[in-house]
């Protein structure tokens with residue numbers, strides 16, 4: 231019998247295993263995949279954006295916005311950074327405090343696996359679980375490697391994004407088996423697709439990337455957006471996608487850093503002969519202007535522009551409203567929004583409040599971080615917390 235079985239050898243599962251191992255617990259991690267930490271390896275374009283200098287509860291989406299606070303403060307970005315520095319892994323900061331490996335995401339995975347070895351954690355790959363039952367003193371599991379039993383069982387099987395990399399709904403099924411509530415899931419940090427009519431108008435813009443601000447209800451992000459032949463992507467769109475609900479409209483400001491009304495009125499005062507299209511091409515790609523602004527307006531000489539026309543063009547560029555068709559779905563999503571209801575879980579231990587000995591950590595929970603290292607930090611923090619109690 232093991233003391234602890236952790237299902238899922240990803241970010242949170244490995245962190246939990248290390249911490250439980252440190253306490254002298256006999257730990258076994260099992261995973262159906264042929265390799266541990268696949269998402270770590272593919273993250274951040276192969277450089278793993280492993281945390282962020284600024285981590286706040288506001289950077290997470292959850293039905294219970296307070297739930298993540300305790301874990302994030304008990305095992306913070308500084309704690310993870312200390313381990314990265316102890317292993318002398320070179321890293322650098324990019325915009326918005328995002329921390330990436332200089333060399334490779336492998337450095338992070340190797341660090342975690344080295345720690346696992348140090349604390350004699352057994353990792354069994356290619357090991358799917360067929361059945362799982364509560365017993366008097368823990369849990370029994372029927373796996374491809376036979377029957378296993380354990381005192382504590384940790385579900386660290388992540389979300390649904392990128393099924394090709396081994397994502398499954400296993401964690402949600404376990405929660406359901408034990409009658410725990412699940413907040414409905416959807417793809418997050420994911421590109422959005424055009425409606426058919428918009429596709430005709432905008433597909434030709436594919437490849438254009440510009441700084442913009444995107445807002446939807448209480449979400450607001452000022453970063454790049456990218457036009458693709460399928461729809462919109464880029465960091466600002468990925469961020470807002472986690473908030474966006476199908477059927478709803480996004481508001482996009484394509485010139486977030488300039489008072490365009492003042493700018494155009496100023497040009498008008500200078501009695502410039504240029505038409506609006508030529509002038510605006512100083513600020514935005516011509517193709518984009520053509521697709522978004524009325525042709526008659528673009529051809530209008532700036533010196534003859536009325537205030538109304540200046541306002542109209544400003545509205546078209548700074549308050550572009552677009553109703554996406556859908557998201558690209560789990561195939562390309564970085565995360566899953568929703569998951570096991572945090573109200574079912576102790577924020578101190580990550581244990582189920584109703585099933586003694588059962589723990590949930592990482593992305594399987596209804597805690598979804600922004601783009602920028604927040605999801606890994608949640609995996610480290612929640613895994614660390616459970617590791618102290620399993």
Ligand code: FDA
Pocket residue numbers: 237238239240241242243260261262263265266267268269270272273274275278279280281357358359386387388389391392395396397398399400563564565591592593594602603604605606607609
């Ligand atoms: P994780 O997905 O890491 O691990 C789950 C494990 O469970 C996997 O090993 C899987 O094989 C296993 N498993 C699943 N079903 C199972 C079953 N039925 N039986 C047995 N095992 C099973 N975040 C971030 O902060 N910075 C970044 O740079 C990126 N980049 C990034 C890129 C891409 C392409 C993706 C898809 C995601 C990211 N993320 C990210 C998100 C981040 O990878 C993610 O939030 C964490 O890996 C979640 O950690 P978990 O431990 O919860 O799940």
